[in-house]
Amino acid sequence: MAREEIVEGLAEILEEVAGVNPEDVAEEKSFTEELDVDSLSMVEVVVAAEEKFGVKIPDDEVQNLRTVGDAVSFIEKAQAAL
Amino acid sequence: MSNADVVVTGLGATTPLGGDVASTWAGLLAGRSGVGPLTQDWAAQLTVRIAAQLAEDPSTKLDRIKARRMDRSEQVAVVASREAWTDAGLDDVEVDRGRLGVVVGSGIGGATTLLAQDDILEQHGPRKVSPHTIPMLMPNGPAAWVGLTFGAQAGVHAPTSACATGAEAIAWGLDMIRSGRADVVIAGGVEAVIHPLPMAGFGSMRAMSIRNDDPERASRPWDTDRDGFVLGEGAGVVILERAEHAAARGAKVYARLSGSGMTSDGYDIVQPDPEGVGQARAMTQAIKEAGLTKQDIGHVNAHATSTPVGDIAEVKSIEAAVGHHPVLTAPKSMLGHLLGAAGAVESIVTILSVHHQLIPPTINLDVPDPGLTLEVVTGEPRKMHLDAALNNSFGFGGHNVALLFTRA
Numbered sequence: 001m002a003r004e005e006i007v008e009g010l011a012e013i014l015e016e017v018a019g020v021n022p023e024d025v026a027e028e029k030s031f032t033e034e035l036d037v038d039s040l041s042m043v044e045v046v047v048a049a050e051e052k053f054g055v056k057i058p059d060d061e062v063q064n065l066r067t068v069g070d071a072v073s074f075i076e077k078a079q080a081a082l
Numbered sequence: 083m084s085n086a087d088v089v090v091t092g093l094g095a096t097t098p099l100g101g102d103v104a105s106t107w108a109g110l111l112a113g114r115s116g117v118g119p120l121t122q123d124w125a126a127q128l129t130v131r132i133a134a135q136l137a138e139d140p141s142t143k144l145d146r147i148k149a150r151r152m153d154r155s156e157q158v159a160v161v162a163s164r165e166a167w168t169d170a171g172l173d174d175v176e177v178d179r180g181r182l183g184v185v186v187g188s189g190i191g192g193a194t195t196l197l198a199q200d201d202i203l204e205q206h207g208p209r210k211v212s213p214h215t216i217p218m219l220m221p222n223g224p225a226a227w228v229g230l231t232f233g234a235q236a237g238v239h240a241p242t243s244a245c246a247t248g249a250e251a252i253a254w255g256l257d258m259i260r261s262g263r264a265d266v267v268i269a270g271g272v273e274a275v276i277h278p279l280p281m282a283g284f285g286s287m288r289a290m291s292i293r294n295d296d297p298e299r300a301s302r303p304w305d306t307d308r309d310g311f312v313l314g315e316g317a318g319v320v321i322l323e324r325a326e327h328a329a330a331r332g333a334k335v336y337a338r339l340s341g342s343g344m345t346s347d348g349y350d351i352v353q354p355d356p357e358g359v360g361q362a363r364a365m366t367q368a369i370k371e372a373g374l375t376k377q378d379i380g381h382v383n384a385h386a387t388s389t390p391v392g393d394i395a396e397v398k399s400i401e402a403a404v405g406h407h408p409v410l411t412a413p414k415s416m417l418g419h420l421l422g423a424a425g426a427v428e429s430i431v432t433i434l435s436v437h438h439q440l441i442p443p444t445i446n447l448d449v450p451d452p453g454l455t456l457e458v459v460t461g462e463p464r465k466m467h468l469d470a471a472l473n474n475s476f477g478f479g480g481h482n483v484a485l486l487f488t489r490a
Contacts, residue, residue, distance in 0.1 A: 018147060019147035041213075
């Protein structure tokens with residue numbers, strides 16, 4: 001899956017669970033500071049992303065996913081390992 | 083306890099008759115039933131397939147993301163509170179948040195969230211359970227959301243006394259002001275549990291009407307053909323205010339909340355004491371607290387759920403505590419039984435009766451039970467001089483609450 005496709009998929013999830021405008025979603029944006037995703041919503045984002053991209057995102061990995069780009073890289077790598 | 087006068091300056095409701103107070107009141111005056119068939123797939127397997135569902139989906143009046151994080155009982159709490167706040171003219175007034183309290187209860191809480199998330203747990207495992215589950219199911223959730231919405235800092239409380247909850251919340255709101263802890267209290271009750279489990283639970287108790295083929299006529303307090311209550315959902319919220327506080331800002335006043343009575347039966351977990359002794363004591367307390375006599379009470383908004391035992395026990399208790407002169411009405415004939423919201427929505431009905439000097443009728447009272455020895459308003463609304471009226475609310479567990487509203 002191309003990185004842009006993953007960003008697009010994450011934007012859909014962020015809009016659905018946290019009301020984030022898809023136009024605001026870009027790789028360099030941080031979830032909590034710039035996109036205003038709170039901790040409970042982040043849990044929802046992770047669970048929805050696992051389903052959408054067919055990957056596992058362990059709980060102790062979530063704290064490393066500061067930006068959208070971090071999440072995209074993790075998903076890309078996890079998909080490649082499948 | 084101070085002798086502070088407490089007045090009602092704002093009203094908010096979302097009910098089976100309408101999404102606000104005006105449409106609910108109009109429905110009641112028109113004698114319209116809010117009861118209808120349940121068309122959800124799950125209803126087919128149930129014995130009871132009717133309910134009084136909300137006329138308007140509360141989530142349409144909320145920000146989508148906020149609504150998603152709220153149980154339906156929390157949604158109605160916020161929607162009704164906003165209406166009451168605006169109605170009280172508080173949108174443009176500086177209210178001291180340290181003197182603003184909330185008392186909003188529910189009878190059952192976020193049961194639909196609990197059950198839906200349990201289904202997810204069973205089918206998809208614990209990881210899929212929503213992180214919003216706990217704040218959505220906790221019984222203080224509706225009160226907490228109302229507190230957050232208005233920044234209340236004098237205290238946020240959530241009484242739970244089954245079907246007396248809404249009235250009990252208003253009684254605690256009165257005490258909060260009289261004890262000097264608040265100037266303004268947002269008080270009321272909510273409930274939204276039209277879901278197969280509560281429906282089946284009440285159904286197994288044989289407490290609900292099974293008049294599935296004639297929903298509009300199913301809720302019939304005091305009628306010989308009554309066969310149980312009809313489950314409803316909704317919210318009622320009032321703004322209570324220290325009279326001096328309301329006067330200082332030139333607020334309009336609907337009525338005075340002059341007294342409350344709260345007692346318990348100590349008799350049975352679900353049946354009321356058939357002689358209505360504890361209920362009568364609640365009414366007597368409210369009258370005494372208001373410094374009135376029973377002769378002053380012109381009207382009783384009855385709890386009257388349409389169950390065979392409860393309806394007549396209440397008539398006996400009214401006779402004992404107030405006498406034969408008050409006229410009665412039973413809004414549950416139209417609204418169904420809103421459980422934790424019932425006492426709050428019916429307080430609003432009582433307040434409007436005092437305010438407009440007009441009592442809505444009771445519907446479906448075709449052949450009165452011989453035990454009904456008091457006059458009930460039927461057919462048309464009754465225009466009458468009304469200085470003082472009681473609202474009764476009773477709940478499983480033997481909770482009895484009576485609120486006394488007087489003309490402002």
